[in-house]
Amino acid sequence: MIFDIFSFQIKIKTNTQTKFETKMKKSIFLVMMLLLSTFSVAQNKIFPFKINKVVLDNGLTVLSVPFDSPGIIAYYTVVRAGSRNEVEPGKSGFAHFFEHMMFRGTEKYPEQVYNDILKRLGADSNAFTTADWTAYHIVASSDALETIIDIESDRFMNLKYTEEQFKTEAGAILGEYNKSASSPFLALYEKLQDLAFTTHTYKHTTIGFLKDILDMPNQYDYSLKFFDRYYRPENCAIVVVGDFDQNKLIQLVKKYYGNWKRGNYKPEIPVEPPQTEEKVGHIPWKGKTLPYLAIGYHIPEFSTKNVERAAFDLIVELLFSKTAPLYQKLVIEKQWVDFINGDAPDRRDPFLFIIMARIKNESLIDSVKNEIFNAIEELKTKPVSKKRLDEVKSYLKYSFAMSLDNPNSVAYTVGHYFQLTGDPESVNELYALYDKITPQDIMKTAQKYLTPQNRTIVTLTEEKK
Structure with a gap:
């Protein structure tokens, strides 16, 4: 059990989601039969589904997998940035911080409007952060695809928050740290990684060093820099699995994400030297x-x-x-x-x-x-x-x-x-x-x-x- 993921959860569940779950259960048997038959045909491929891959001109990767889940899709936005990317001393915890801030809304879809849309859709929305990546995911009705692409592209391209909102969320991070610190597991992983690593950013856990979290309210300008570096199309992927039309999906992604500007930042992750003594x-x-x-x-x-x-x-x-x-x-x-x-x-x-x-x-x-x-x-x-x-x-x-x-x-x-x-x-x-x-x-x-x-x-x- 690795306490590497600290999740900021927005779980909006309605009776519609229960219908989703019922449909999903009905399809499980068919999926299992497909898996077993696929193994017999192509034993060298453990993943039995076709993965469609399209890369937009701005570098955004779109990965889509048709799956027998009538009326249901899963929609992931993958950001290839986690606590590993927190290379500056004193700035740990910002990958996890943005897992929180990404739910703060935009001018087009403020926080409450965004949440209300998901609630009306009967969608299940969540996010998590690890050492290497951050993911934002939604399970919803297939006919909500364009709405999901609209609201997700908007927050990734147009996230906006004030310094006051930043400080409020930084305080929430401290509260989450204190809650996690009430269990021995966080202390164990902190100590283990801090001792085992001298140089690499794996030295700190995903939530960050406590001293950095305490100083986080003073780092508003750095937060803007972190977002500008990593929340760029060439560093992200959209993953869609379920019941959808491939041509329509790509048309919608190009329509809503096409103006997302490519970045050019490449982090220099320090290399950990070999350990020579216990x-x-x-x-x-x-x-x-x-x-x-x-x-x-x-x-x-x-x-x-x-x-x-x-x-x-x-x-x-x-x-x-x-x-x-x-x-x-x-x-x-x-x-x-x-x-x-x-x-x-x-x-x-x-x-x-x-x-x-x-x-x-x-x-x-x-x-x-x-x-x-x-x-x-x-x-x-x-x-x-x-x-x-x-x-x-x-x-x-x-x-x-x-x-x-x-x-x-x-x-x-x-x-x-x-x-x-x-x-x-x-x-x-x-x-x-x-x-x-x-x-x-x-x-x-x-x-x-x-x-x-x-x-x-x-x-x-x-x-x-």
Whole structure:
């Protein structure tokens, strides 16, 4: 569970949306049958739907996927900017800040007018920010397509807010930070990333450093600069999935987005040097809590060519799935932890393989840590069986396929792989790469990256009275 996404949610739900959900459920069975039949025809393509791609003269990419969801569309605006892009010292948190400000309205569609339109449409509107991208998404009736394109293009081209509105929203960000800080997870990820990174902007979480959030009300002029840099057509994509006419879609996008002016800013993201020694940190927690353990190992950036990076997606399952020996020992047999998991988040730049556990007693922290290290050492020295590896590959393949059961999930997938590589078809290359990974690849990858000098360890325990 990576607390990398801090969402500013506008959820406008009506009885019309319930009708949408009913229609979507009826189409799920047909979608699943399509998926299974597609696999038999083209086993090298995990993503079974055709992706239409059109690039406007101003650089805006339009990605559209016909999907059997009668009367329903999902509409995403993908911005290839997240906390990774916050390169100036003292200016973290602005990618997330704009997730908030984008709902403040324009001269044509002020905030309340925009919200009223979505409510009348029975639409579900939301947004999220991550380290690498920001996404704004709507699920609505297909016949609302032009209205959605109109209001979305307007706010991306004509967002307008006063310094007073800016300061109000900056205060809301602080409130959100304080709310998140009441949970140990934010503190753990802050400490882990701050220790593990010395140079790269992954040093801070998506919501930003607290000191920068406190100073945010004074950064009105910088906010205008950030928006001008990244909210440009060449840095964005429109993703439409569902029931629509392709020719009409492109005509409408050109009509409403055609005058959006191209920018020219290219950020210089600092390169993180290799870690050369183990780093250790501790957080004394003032409230009541069970102990936590977080471990991070540096790993490569997302790639459809690098076997080592792809191997970590399999290592996550080999070590931490519910059938894994380590999970069985710590959760089921010894009952030392109430959860343990691992994650290798997709990132545009080298990030971390993260292990997280909540431990039932402080006296067990070292024992749990040693069991994790022992499992890693076994991965380095004993080849995993081909049968087990094939089972993991099959699980990844079919769990992914089964997730593609509605327009929103499909649109998210297209947006996710586009923001990583600029090519949504890279998802097919990734799953083809999984098929090539051998037990020896798993061993070599573990030997290379899962070393003491490449890891950062953070513990969190209740502060002693």
